[in-house]
Amino acid sequence: MALNLNSFFLYFYVSFNKNNNMIYNSLKKLIVLFLISAISLNYCFSQSKPVIGVAGISHESNSFNIKKTDLEDFGVTIGESQQERAKRFFAGSTAKTTSSGYIAGAKDFGLELYPTLVTGATPRGPVTDRAFEAMMNEILTGLKAGPKLQGILLNLHGAMVVESYPSGDEEIVRRVRNAFGAAMPIVVTHDFHANVTPKMVELCNVLITFKENPHLDTYDRGYQAADIMAKIVSGKVKPVQSIVKAPMIFNIAFQNTYAEPFLPITNESKQLEKQAGILAVSVSGGYQYSDVPSMGPSVIVVTDNNKALADKEANRLSQMLWDSREKTRISNPKPAEAVKQAMEHAGRPVVLIDMGDNIGGGSTGDSSFMLEELLKQGAQGWAMVIYDPEGYKIAQNAGVGKAFDFPVGGKMDNMHGKPVRIKGEVRSLNVGRYLETEIRHGGGRYWNMGNTAVIQVEGSTLDEPNLLLITTKPASPNSAHIFISNGVYVERQKILVVKGAIAPRAAYEPFASILISVDSPGATAINPDWFKYYNIREGLFGIEKSKK
Numbered sequence: 001m002a003l004n005l006n007s008f009f010l011y012f013y014v015s016f017n018k019n020n021n022m023i024y025n026s027l028k029k030l031i032v033l034f035l036i037s038a039i040s041l042n043y044c045f046s047q048s049k050p051v052i053g054v055a056g057i058s059h060e061s062n063s064f065n066i067k068k069t070d071l072e073d074f075g076v077t078i079g080e081s082q083q084e085r086a087k088r089f090f091a092g093s094t095a096k097t098t099s100s101g102y103i104a105g106a107k108d109f110g111l112e113l114y115p116t117l118v119t120g121a122t123p124r125g126p127v128t129d130r131a132f133e134a135m136m137n138e139i140l141t142g143l144k145a146g147p148k149l150q151g152i153l154l155n156l157h158g159a160m161v162v163e164s165y166p167s168g169d170e171e172i173v174r175r176v177r178n179a180f181g182a183a184m185p186i187v188v189t190h191d192f193h194a195n196v197t198p199k200m201v202e203l204c205n206v207l208i209t210f211k212e213n214p215h216l217d218t219y220d221r222g223y224q225a226a227d228i229m230a231k232i233v234s235g236k237v238k239p240v241q242s243i244v245k246a247p248m249i250f251n252i253a254f255q256n257t258y259a260e261p262f263l264p265i266t267n268e269s270k271q272l273e274k275q276a277g278i279l280a281v282s283v284s285g286g287y288q289y290s291d292v293p294s295m296g297p298s299v300i301v302v303t304d305n306n307k308a309l310a311d312k313e314a315n316r317l318s319q320m321l322w323d324s325r326e327k328t329r330i331s332n333p334k335p336a337e338a339v340k341q342a343m344e345h346a347g348r349p350v351v352l353i354d355m356g357d358n359i360g361g362g363s364t365g366d367s368s369f370m371l372e373e374l375l376k377q378g379a380q381g382w383a384m385v386i387y388d389p390e391g392y393k394i395a396q397n398a399g400v401g402k403a404f405d406f407p408v409g410g411k412m413d414n415m416h417g418k419p420v421r422i423k424g425e426v427r428s429l430n431v432g433r434y435l436e437t438e439i440r441h442g443g444g445r446y447w448n449m450g451n452t453a454v455i456q457v458e459g460s461t462l463d464e465p466n467l468l469l470i471t472t473k474p475a476s477p478n479s480a481h482i483f484i485s486n487g488v489y490v491e492r493q494k495i496l497v498v499k500g501a502i503a504p505r506a507a508y509e510p511f512a513s514i515l516i517s518v519d520s521p522g523a524t525a526i527n528p529d530w531f532k533y534y535n536i537r538e539g540l541f542g543i544e545k546s547k548k
């Protein structure tokens with residue numbers, strides 16, 4: 001557009017210049033002046049893109065984990081300059097995360113991003129008021145201190161519980177809305193595991209959740225958010241949205257959006273999004289470990305100014321969730337049965353998913369139930385990662401090649417088993433940083449599992465080593481490099497134990513002979529009967545017995 005306008009003026013200037021008639025001389029000067037100002041004005045317009053503020057706190061809060069999440073867990077430096085925050089934000093553009101999707105979308109759709117505090121912490125217990133207030137203050141101060149904003153993108157998880165707020169996410173949007181007024185476009189992105197509150201869709205203009213679990217579309221959703229924001233700012237669309245929440249939980253054991261029963265619902269949401277007038281369709285599975293009224297799945301449909309259509313389609317998709325409820329009853333093996341199945345299975349490796357100790361779901365990462373069972377049944381050729389900083393210290397002090405004899409795991413609380421005595425040899429000590437170049441759950445590229453000791457456990461042979469990886473940080477197994485980077489040949493092992501739920505599937509399905517989801521105890525046990533709920537809605541399917 002800018003180029004065409006300049007050419008248009010240049011054409012007139014050249015036409016007049018050819019004419020030698022004196023009458024035109026003064027007119028010519030006027031036109032030159034007009035031309036110069038028009039070009040400058042045009043240049044200014046082409047340079048000024050709409051400025052969009054970016055902020056976010058991402059946390060999945062497990063009400064059953066007694067360890068609260070505090071400011072230190074978010075790694076936030078209070079009072080850090082916007083330049084520093086922007087530098088860190090844009091440095092993440094090479095990953096495949098929501099924020100990198102914002103960055104790419106902003107570039108393609110002509111927006112300028114103004115990042116303030118964008119942070120997150122490993123899932124654990126609810127966030128303290130102290131941490132929430134401090135970070136909220138940073139966000140509001142940051143957004144207010146910048147240039148005039150024409151929109152705000154909020155990168156939130158959707159299942160954050162704060163001591164004083166059952167939905168920390170809703171409270172963030174409420175405060176941003178109050179600070180910037182009703183006219184400010186606010187587009188929010190959420191995780192697939194969001195427990196969306198009905199109020200949330202009133203407070204923001206557009207809400208988009210990840211469609212996929214494992215979360216392989218994080219970048220796409222960030223990109224989509226930037227696209228919709230650009231359309232709002234330029235006046236091309238007027239979003240309206242509807243939310244419907246089915247009276248159920250959709251058990252986490254069945255939240256694989258690449259398999260039945262969730263797959264057809266996810267596919268339908270993708271199809272619907274291609275329809276004219278529909279801007280975004282989200283089906284979030286919910287996060288069953290937050291004891292809050294909004295716990296459970298949600299369908300959010302955003303249309304271009306057509307509330308009736310949004311209502312109709314949100315109801316239809318929510319009905320699909322409800323209709324598949326009978327397929328979400330759990331019948332997974334307990335640890336003893338799962339280890340037995342793994343040993344009897346002909347192929348390798350067998351991946352045992354320790355769902356009760358799902359680190360990405362807010363568990364401790366030090367559960368010893370599976371370890372205890374592997375030793376008890378004399379399994380051979382297994383590898384497993386466990387969080388135990390004390391155990392690492394013992395291995396480090398002993399040194400590589402030296403004997404190790406120490407009780408490991410089951411130390412963080414009373415939900416994850418007892419410490420298990422491990423005898424063996426320290427095989428290696430590693431720094432625990434690794435790179436994932438494929439798109440795996442969440443789209444992250446750079447990972448840090450903390451200093452890690454590999455213990456070759458008693459009974460190992462060269463053919464069938466039993467390897468316990470002791471870490472100094474709880475480390476989600478979203479990438480197989482959690483093993484590979486520590487010298488474990490994952491394809492040769494008979495059994496790999498991973499502490500997750502659905503997320504690890506993206507990394508392990510490509511080479512595993514079979515994956516077995518284990519109904520193990522812990523802060524993320526898939527069986528709701530393990531827990532007592534106080535704040536969820538009455539009569540939710542799949543969790544009836546657990547409401548106190």
Ligand SMILES: [Zn+2]
Pocket residue numbers: 191192193215
């Ligand atoms: Zn998630």
